[in-house]
Amino acid sequence: MPPAPEIRSLTPDDADAVADLDTEAFGYPAPTGPAAEQWPTVGSRAWGVLRGRDLVAAAEVRELASWFGGTAVPTAGIAAVAVRPEHRGTRLLVPLFRQMLADARARGEVISTLFPTAPGIYRPLGYEIVGELADVEVPVASLARIPAPEGIVLRRADPDDEPDVVVRRAVYDRWAAAQNGPLTRQGPQQRPLGREAPDDWDTVTLAFDTAGEPVGYAAWRRTDGYQGGTATVTVHEFIALTGAAAAALWRLFGGFESVAGTVALRTSGGDATRLVLPAAPWRPMRQWPYGLRLLDVVGAFRARGAAPIDATLPFRVIGDGLDGTYRLTASGGTLSCEPAAADGPAFTGRGLALAYAGVQSCANLRFVGLLSGPDTDDARWDALLGGGFAIRNYF
Ligand SMILES: CC(C)(COP(=O)(O)OP(=O)(O)OC[C@H]1O[C@@H](n2cnc3c(N)ncnc32)[C@H](O)[C@@H]1OP(=O)(O)O)[C@@H](O)C(=O)NCCC(=O)NCCS
Missing domain, CATH: 3.40.630.30 (Gcn5-related N-acetyltransferase (GNAT))
Structure with missing residues (x-):
């Protein structure tokens, strides 16, 4: 033995x-x-x-x-x-x-x-895939056709200049706080200020509006020569707070048309910067699925913000070590949650992970058997927690 x-x-x-x-x-x-x-x-x-x-x-x-x-x-x-x-x-x-x-x-x-190497490893442990980090390829030629947006000024950041580092950090914080999923990049695991991007040696271009407010940045690097058809501009991080900032930064990469064929972009989910592209190609090359589970139902909902609607939602959780009945109360964008006798719908642990992350509707959870019971509150759950998912750090 x-x-x-x-x-x-x-x-x-x-x-x-x-x-x-x-x-x-x-x-x-x-x-x-x-x-x-x-x-x-x-x-x-x-x-x-x-x-x-x-x-x-x-x-x-x-x-x-x-x-x-x-x-x-x-x-x-x-x-x-x-x-x-x-x-x-x-x-x-x-x-x-x-x-x-x-x-x-x-x-x-x-x-x-x-980040599971295979989702099947962690499903028995209660994790479900809620998003993915992805590398996509976008042809440079399509970017060259983007007209210069009015009122955006691009400037190269100085990695040793603290105000530039702070500007970039502030743009990330504003963007991340408006999404579901991104890391705060604060706390003991934080990389030093200015070195938060996946690659420490990137060139960083900052975008400012007419009032001088920072509205975006791209952290990028030129690689592999200058054969127009084959060479690549690698963009490790592209964050824009406005459509105009996104257009200006994409256009910057369009300027490489004569010497590079492809922009390789690290992104995730329904990246809003794609909405300003004039052409369709957006070719996924590599994905890193991202799994999530709740550890504490009451604590997780109390910690999360939500849409500013008022609702009282009884629910039950079955499985993945989260069994219990609860009541979720939403008011003015904040949530409270407590154990309570409840007759509401029943989420599996993995179903609750997907709902919490805001990535699947209740209808879809029912479709795959991760949610059952009364459906009268489904629209409220969707409105409260929905909103897509983004992640920009690998760990
Ligand atoms: C992945 C790894 C940790 C799994 O170890 P293990 O001893 O096989 O795990 P367990 O016996 O506890 O199995 C856990 C579950 O994962 C599943 N699983 C294991 N490897 C899997 C794979 N490659 N694809 C899908 N499911 C897998 C098992 O079937 C089991 O599910 P079940 O309980 O429903 O049968 C091990 O294979 C390993 O060290 N691999 C190399 C490193 C690696 O990939 N680490 C994961 C990083 S995210």
């Missing part, structure tokens, strides 16, 4: 064993010397499953926050999940996640998110 698994939080003494596990699972280069930074990193908690002295599975929790309905929701971001090949298929993830997520809940993290 193999020894029973022991689940515990990991410490710096476990760093080498975890590096070995991750190298094998993800194909990272084997570490050659002492680690460059402390492990677990600030704002991360690491958990492991041990059989005897052997570390056979591990995962990390990142202390994050995500915007929903205009408020920041404390989020346990899961990363670096790996099981030793000899121990795969033995459901070690179930007790590992139970303990890891109970700890997250006790710390006040009310939802959890992750």
Whole structure:
């Protein structure tokens, strides 16, 4: 009989064993010397499953926050999940996640998110895909036809100039707070100011309106030569607060028509900057699905903002460790939620994740069996929580 698994939080003494596990699972280069930074990193908690002295599975929790309905929701971001090949298929993830997520809940993290390598791994653990980070390709030629919008001035940001860094940060914050899903990029996991974008070495172009207010930016890089048909402009982040700012930034990339064929854009969901494109091509090249689950039904709804409509919505949750009956009260854009005897509709845990994220209508949840019972409040649920989803960070 193999020894029973022991689940515990990991410490710096476990760093080498975890590096070995991750190298094998993800194909990272084997570490050659002492680690460059402390492990677990600030704002991360690491958990492991041990059989005897052997570390056979591990995962990390990142202390994050995500915007929903205009408020920041404390989020346990899961990363670096790996099981030793000899121990795969033995459901070690179930007790590992139970303990890891109970700890997250006790710390006040009310939802959890992750980028699964396969959605099937995390469905049994209550996560559902609510969005995706994606790389899309847009032909440069179509951008060259965008007329210059009036009243937008573009300027190159200076990465060492603090006001420029603050401007970019402010644009991200305004954009992110108006979406469901994006990370706040604050707290212990935050990268240094000015280095929040996926790539530290990007050129950043800022867009300002006639009043001098910042209304957008693009973080981009030129790659692979100047053969007009084949070369690429890679845009790691493109945030616009107005259609005119989006048009001006797209047009900037149109200026590469003679030397590049494609803009490769990192984006997600129904990106509003697409609405100003004159041509249809928007070719998805690569996707990173993003999963979400609630950890605490009452806490998650209390933490989330919503549309400014008034409603009292009884509901029930079945499964994924969230079983209970509740009453959700919406007033003036804020939500309260408490356990209550309720005869309302019944969400499965995964159905509730999709509704909470604002990405599926109640009708669609019923279609796939993730919501059942009375449908009289369906339109109110949709109006309260709906609104699309966006994510711009990978972790
Ligand atoms: C992914 C990984 C952690 C799963 O470990 P495991 O020991 O097989 O997991 P479990 O036995 O606990 O299985 C959990 C569930 O995931 C499912 N699953 C496992 N691998 C899967 C895959 N590649 N695609 C779809 N579902 C998968 C299992 O069928 C099981 O579902 P079930 O309970 O409904 O049967 C392991 O294969 C691994 O370390 N892979 C390499 C690294 C990796 O991909 N990590 C995930 C990063 S997000």
